[in-house]
Amino acid sequence: MYIDKHNITGMVYFGGNFSEIPAQYFQSLPCPVIFVNTVLPNCLDTGTYSSVQVNHYETAWKQMEYLIEKGHKDICMLISSRIDTSIYQVRWQAYEDVLKKHSLEHCLSHVVESDYRCHRAHRNLTGYLTDHPEITAICSSADIMAPGALRAIHDIGKAPGRDIALISFDGIESMSYCVPSIATFEQPQPEMVNYIYDLLLGLMENKRQHQHITFHARFMENESCTGTAGQA
Template sequence: MNIRDIARLANVTPGTVSKVLNNYPDISENTRRHVMKIIEENQYIPRNSARSLKLAVKIPQIALAMEGIADWLHQAMAKTLFIRFHNADYTVMSFHDNYYSQDKVEKFQELLNYIDKHNLTGMVYFGGDFRNVPSKYFESLSCPVVFVNTVLPDQTGTEAYSSVQVDHYGTAARQMEYLITKGHRNICTVISSTIDTSAYGIRRDAYKDVLRRHGLEHNLAYIQESHYLCSNAYQLTYSCLKDHPEITAVCCFADAVAIAAVKAIRDAGRAPGKDVAIISFDGMEHLQYCIPSITTFEQPEAEMMDYVYDLILGLMNSKRQHLQITLQTKFQENESCLGEVPNARPDHP
């Protein structure tokens, strides 16, 4: 028996049971007595707990969970949040979730089990795709969860979870629109994967939609799947440039592979930023020190971390309500898009 079984028998939410077990002040006395009666009747003892159920005092434990796909921004944010939570006297656990292709409902059920098994007080989950997970699973979350850059179902105003993310579709569309506005008509696009359903997949879909909208469908043949590896991004971009000398720009789904594109352009006998423009997404600091420096859209990392930190602590202490926050990226125009476009037709695809 677990916390969700008790919630079902008591006809309350798992979150209410959790609050009763941890003596939250915002639970009415009648509800507290009712839940405690169900707990005692079923001889339920929380996992990893040797405390008295009535006088339970929970040691605050926050988990930082991350999809198994490498993402430098999520890793940097998790590292900083780990330090901030630790300095605030919270016990912090962290783990990498498994590969993205697993059934999403099965993955979410594992997430629920992990929360119960470790008796968590809160969780921050980075990345992933749960858009098709039924709402009843989110309602079964027994502790506050803040999802970061996670693809989620359309549950505007939901009180089951919080989210902090950037506008991935809108920003990716701006990437491609920028190149087209500059006069580029032959664009190599480096994506993660054709089957990716994470935020990277949303970016891919935006690229395709913009190309189709401008009548540039022939560029779909120039799309290259990197599978998140710089080695793949380099080799595929290099081959595409050699096979299609008409290409004048490379659009990268993430900064992590942009450096590979720079080398591929140079090794193909062309000048990055002059003969072939490069635009990317995320805002990695070291791209400012490349030659040429890379034009990119920066995710507001510090602002996102502040929102996540304040939200999860506020939710854990019953001082905040769940929120869905979408932030805008910041455009950084650098040297990689300053070259002239041969036979350019600005603003007229």
């Protein structure tokens, strides 16, 4: 086993989906493990590992609600893939639930996939927005795709933030330097890193018990949602 071979005494694992992994695999972990933003089973003995998460579902819910509160009724969702089973699937589920709550099920067909690649987001959205001029807002499940969306709006002759709103998730620093700057929910990375570091050292030294904590994302309003639906 890799952990034994390399004498690893602690591990931080990012992402992934282990919801279908049998419980015995978690019970036999050979060293302290902290799962970060990982989809985990609901019925595990949580004393055998630690987890640090962001409130993905609640934050994604706020993303979509924000657009709807601004009057948008034709919203396109920019996602990685329909078969993505990571925490981005959790975000997608929140989008779907909010749209159903507001009887906007027709938006569920407004989905553009990009495989987390900016150039694909640009290419696929350019075509989709051209074919669907009724779209007034884009909800991106990750910041890494958002600049491609911004450029797509520009390239079809519309003004980002005024004609088509754009909201995203993650809080990557570069979002504040786009024109217009992109509205996003920021993961509190410094706080998360410090917590993970302290917890892992404590676990490795047998000074702490396993913990499970959820951090809350912060909204950075910026400029890409300044308009309201129908303003243009």
